[in-house]
Amino acid sequence: MSKKIKSLSQFQLAMQGFKQNRLAVVCAWILGIFYFCAIFADFLAPYSFKNEERNYSYCRPTVVRFVDEGRLSRPYVNAMQLTFDEYHKRVYQVDAQKKYPIRLFIKGDEYKILGLIPCSYHLFGVEDPGRIYLFGADARGRDLFSRLLYGGRISLSIGVIGVAISFSIGLLLGGIAGYYGGLTDEIIMRICEMMMMIPGFYLLLALRAAVPDDFNSIQVYFSIVIILSFIGWAGLARIIRGMCLSLKTREYVLAAKAMGVSDIRIIVHHILPHTLSYSIIAIMLSIPGYILGESGLSLLGLGIVDPYASWGNMLSDAMSVVHITFAPWILLPGILIFITVMCFNVIGDALRDCLDPKFKMEEI
Amino acid sequence: MLLELKKVKKYFPLPQELFQKEREYVRAVDNVDLTINAGENLGLVGESGSGKTTLGRIILKLYPATEGAVFLEGKDITSLSNKEMRPLRKNIQMVFQDPYSSLDPRCTIRNVLNEAFVLEGKVVFEERIKRMKGVLRAVGLSVSSLDKYPHEFSGGERQRIAIARALIMNPKLLILDEAVSSLDVLIQEQVIDLLKELQDKYDLTYLFITHNLRVVRKLCQKIAVMYKGKIVELAGTEEVFSNPIHPYTKKLLAAALDYKANYQEDEFEIK
Structure with a gap:
């Protein structure tokens, strides 16, 4: 009735101690997610890093809406309209009439999976001419999230x-x-x-x-x-x-x-x-x-x-x-x-x- | 003649002071002549700091000798380069004093024993395992210990592993550097019995470095007494015990065994 006990090296014993430190484990998970996102950036990002739309310079983050005229609908975004106020400042106004539903596995910019296999599918995105800026846009209207x-x-x-x-x-x-x-x-x-x-x-x-x-x-x-x-x-x-x-x-x-x-x-x-x-x-x-x-x-x-x-x-x-x-x-x-x-x-x-x-x- | 030392010296330089003309040295080993015959165990006795461990390490070529020569089976090994020495290494092995620091804590016993085959080059896997199991059984450990780490063993068991590590090379001379000093008395007894047993089985010769005279008496045919880097007495074991000549030997015996030495305090003083 001898149970096989696996011998642990001192290093393995120490690593068990690491798992008890909750903060460190959380940090390890955060880093893990960061690295995962970086590796699969092509697929996860809706746009490529150089996809720019000058009309949307410094566009503020797009609001993803779930409610359409009082009813629950699939998530969509509204079109944004660039206008200038009386001080000639850029103001983006929501055009409630134009709706672009968010689609999964949408075709977009071409890229190569892990630098090898050409592919053009992205995890999510909206159809042109709509733009989705989850975290807003930069000076040239490029999607900050993708970048x-x-x-x-x-x-x-x-x-x-x-x-x-x-x-x-x-x-x-x-x-x-x-x-x-x-x-x-x-x-x-x-x-x-x-x-x-x-x-x-x-x-x-x-x-x-x-x-x-x-x-x-x-x-x-x-x-x-x-x-x-x-x-x-x-x-x-x-x-x-x-x-x-x-x-x-x-x-x-x-x-x-x-x-x-x-x-x-x-x-x-x-x-x-x-x-x-x-x-x-x-x-x-x-x-x-x-x-x-x-x-x-x-x-x-x-x-x-x-x-x-x-x-x-x-x-x-x-x-x-x-x-x-x-x-x-x-x-x-x-x-x-x-x-x-x-x-x-x-x-x-x-x-x-x-x-x-x-x-x-x-x-x- | 298995091993012969001729006028072996080892001086460790002390840091040189400014404006100091001559460099000073610690004379750890000073003009030592010693011969060891095959099958004839030699006990090297002396207080700590007398240079006995240094001498052991010179024989192993862990330190180069400052002067003098070491002959292994008639061959001068002092002048050999590390590369030339490597194939001869297996003839002399050492068991170290502290079983807690002589085994790498990050290596399993399998890794420790495997190191022996690095020197021999291509040894087939089955042969390796067979030899590893062989030495483990010979030192009285179970074969299942192969995949354990050193920290899972007691001091006595670790010393057995250290002996196994030395034995797997099939050495002719085994230097035991205070090999039982850190073990408790009963375990000492066991290890000494084991050593006696192994001597017949593996055709070994021991150079037993120790300050423990009781152990020497059980295991060695000859005793060399070392004091301040010099060998002050060399004789058969019983002769040393019954008729010590050098005052330092007398004092050593008196201290170790409540041996009634008849010497005058002022005759000999240990500085």
């Missing part, structure tokens, strides 16, 4: 890819520096310090200036990722190096050495995994830095440029107070950046609580 979804692709992926690159470099170089010590250590650490000496954002600007300006958007995207990760690895490498100095004297490392295991295998299998709890926290806490870095560059017009959307360059619209008072919804990308950064920080903190046993001891 937020497309912008999420860039803003959210840049953090993950950037962190993946810079952490692989940082972990490996830090591991090598700490494990071998001596001259190798000196050289790697001096390079790190040179990187850390220069204030981050200026280094970012300088490196961006070194990139040719005739790059297309994809090249710009990748150059930004590479620049961001080029800046980020040094701090991590230093800390990992310090941890390696103490980890390499552990007896299981000596035992592996005595068994003739190669140095690089020892670093990868026996040293770096023990820095994992720290690295995971550091990853979670540094992703916001990448997102903000990209937003900062794009806000200044050095990052992703129109017509391509990123949360940063969408926010550059909101740099003028006049526009904000007239169309406050253009601040939405900023709010999304805020939520994303908050979520990563909360998750990072929760992971620290459950992965770092010393921290827990102090609480008791």
